[in-house]
Amino acid sequence: MAPLRVGYVREHFSSPLLQFAEEDQGKTFTLVECPSGTGQLISRLTNDEIDVVIALTDALISGIAKGSKAYKLVGSYVTSPLNWAVVTGKSSPFNSIADLIDTTIGISRHGSGSQTMAFVMALQQGWSPTTLKFQVNNDIKGLINSVNDSSTSAFMWEWFTTKPWLDSGEVRFVGSIPTPWPSWLIAAHPSPKRAPKEAVRGFLNSLTGYVTKFDSQDSRESTNVSFIQKTWGCPEADIKEWMSTVKYTNDCATISSAVLSEVLRILSTAGFIASPEGATKVVQSIFVDTEVARII
Structure with missing residues (x-):
């Protein structure tokens, strides 16, 4: 059986996954970095470049709601919210989120977390979703360039x-918008030829061990800080502040029905997706691969 191709975004949230990969040495899975974020992860799933992804909750769920057949949800990862910074240019005229009404927002890709959270921001501000305008800038460097050359007013990225x-x-x-839901889920291509169920279950069970260890109080107070500092060069104060806000699942092979329902409710209210029709169990079966994940 070929190793699973696991797509991920190289950020501090990925630390337990990277620790797992260091020990696995490519025997059961290989990592495929997707620096543009969840939109790129979904695109690569669609194009048969990866089999499994760890990606943003809202973008994964909205992708299925909009008709994607490239994946289903198979597990959970980070259970705390993601704090999205609302970012503008160094010399821009914008000084608050309210100033951004009727302007062009930079996003990495259509369907990305940077776009779904713009709709959440609009909902919170009382803006009509039909007035939102977007410019695709691919990655963090492109987004930063766009706010400094004034082609966009702002973008949203993890704080x-x-x-x-x-x-x-x-x-x-100019502000921040925390997600009103747990921030990261795990998805896999539904075909057993691409992502064999047994292999995905094995990956999730093993990942749970690394996540649980990383999330433990002992690791938080010792090895986590040095690992993140060595891997990304973040200042120790920032690492400790981030560690005080983040919480991981204790079982990667579960999906919360409450989280699924809440994301669908908020994104449909925000105008980003149409609310799916059907009984709860029918809706859940559209989104979750129940041959792999337990719905709780």
Whole structure:
């Protein structure tokens, strides 16, 4: 059996996955980095470049809601919210989220978390979703360039990942929008030829061990800080602040029915997706591969 191709975004959230990969040495899975984020992960799933992804909850769920057959949800990863910084250019005229109404927002790709969270921001601000305008800028570098050349007013990206550019003075933060749901889920291609159920279950069970160890109090107080510092070069104070906000699942092979329902409710209210029709169990079967994951 060929190793699973696992797509991921190289951020501090990926630390337990990277530790697992170091020990696995490609025997059961190989990592495929997707720096543009969840939109790129979904695209590569569709194009048969990867088999399994760890990606943002809202973008994964909205992708299925909009008709994607390239994956189903198979597990959970990070159970705490993601804090999205709202980022503008160093010399832009925008000083608050309210200033961004009727402007063009930068996103990495259509269907990405940077786009879904713009709809959540609009919902919170009372803006009509039909007025939202977007420009695709592919990755963090393109997004930063766009707010500084004024082709976009702002973009949204995870707070601590973006903070180095804030610290260097290249961008300014005008606010933040935490996700109203747990931030990261795991999905896999539904075909057993691409992602054999037994292999995916084995991957999730093993990943649970690394996640549980990383999430333990002992690791939080010792090895986590040095690992993140060595891997990404983040300042120790930022790492400790991030560690105080993040929480991982204790079982990677589960999906919360409450989370699924809440994401669908908020994104349909925000105007990003149409609310799916059907009884709860029917809807869940559309989104979750129940041959792999337990719905709780």
